[in-house]
Amino acid sequence: MPALTDAPFGGALWNPHDGVVDIHALLQGYLAGARAGGARIAYRRTVRAVEVTAGRIAAVHTDAGTIQTRCLVNAGGGWAGTLGEMAGCGTRTLIPRRRHLFQTLVDGAVDRGWPFVWHNDVDVYFRPEGDGLLMSPCDATPHEAREPMVDEAAQHALAEKLARAFPALATARITSGWRACARSRGTNASSSVVTLRSTASSGSPVSAATG
Ligand SMILES: Cc1cc2nc3c(=O)[nH]c(=O)nc-3n(C[C@H](O)[C@H](O)[C@H](O)COP(=O)(O)OP(=O)(O)OC[C@H]3O[C@@H](n4cnc5c(N)ncnc54)[C@H](O)[C@@H]3O)c2cc1C
Numbered sequence: 092m093p094a095l096t097d098a099p100f101g102g103a104l105w106n107p108h109d110g111v112v113d114i115h116a117l118l119q120g121y122l123a124g125a126r127a128g129g130a131r132i133a134y135r136r137t138v139r140a141v142e143v144t145a146g147r148i149a150a151v152h153t154d155a156g157t158i159q160t161r162c163l164v165n166a167g168g169g170w171a172g173t174l175g176e177m178a179g180c181g182t183r184t185l186i187p188r189r190r191h192l193f194q195t196l197v198d199g200a201v202d203r204g205w206p207f208v209w210h211n212d213v214d215v216y217f218r219p220e221g222d223g224l225l226m227s228p229c230d231a232t233p234h235e236a237r238e239p240m241v242d243e244a245a246q247h248a249l250a251e252k253l254a255r256a257f258p259a260l261a262t263a264r265i266t267s268g269w270r271a272c273a274r275s276r277g278t279n280a281s282s283s284v285v286t287l288r289s290t291a292s293s294g295s296p297v298s299a300a301t302g
Pocket of ligand 1: 136138139169170174188230231232272273
């Protein structure tokens with residue numbers, strides 16, 4: 092891969108079965124399955140409070156009424172900690188974190204068949220997206236549970252990491268999209284990212300990874 096020219100690594104793992112999940116299709120599949128199983132989907136409701144009786148969920152109070160239920164699945168992403176606290180789950184603290192993603196154009200052609208490449212030591216990744224490459228400096232900064240603000244410092248972090256890990260991409264130009272996303276991590280989680288690490292005895296490993 093030309094993008095790996097002069098990249099410092101001692102070995103790489105490549106998994107030809109890696110792929111990128113089509114999140115929209117996955118979500119639609121879940122929704123169709125839920126409906127087929129008899130679920131009713133209620134959109135645009137904000138959970139305001141969770142009622143717990145004798146240690147069990149009794150009801151969920153939303154801005155559009157109350158739902159009596161014994162079961163609540165917390166899929167709140169960056170807000171998962173807030174929702175957990177509403178339900179009185181104070182045993183595991185979830186910290187919202189922010190990560191930046193950049194859509195870039197690079198010198199030379201991008202092959203859509205290139206794998207998702209993650210440099211484990213420097214912690215930076217890229218993968219083909221549209222005409223260019225989607226990249227992330229893999230930042231994971233604690234951030235208030237709200238729509239994450241974009242921080243320009245992340246752009247500098249990406250440039251610095253590219254220069255170290257993938258010099259051939261150091262001239263990448265950020266195009267339209269760069270955005271921040273949020274998710275929660277437990278305080279004791281060292282990593283929530285699935286990578287395939289090489290076991291190279293010298294140099295820095297680089298991995299093709301899911302993620
Ligand atoms: C540090 C970091 C690492 C990441 N690593 C990866 C990775 O390795 N691989 C990868 O694919 N992606 C990764 N991501 C991206 C992550 O997968 C996306 O941010 C993804 O959107 C998270 O999905 P989610 O369903 O958990 O949360 P979201 O898509 O944010 O969904 C949460 C939903 O809960 C709703 N909600 C919140 N509070 C309430 C409330 N009170 N009432 C009702 N609804 C509420 C929100 O409106 C939102 O719709 C990473 C992101 C970060 C920040």
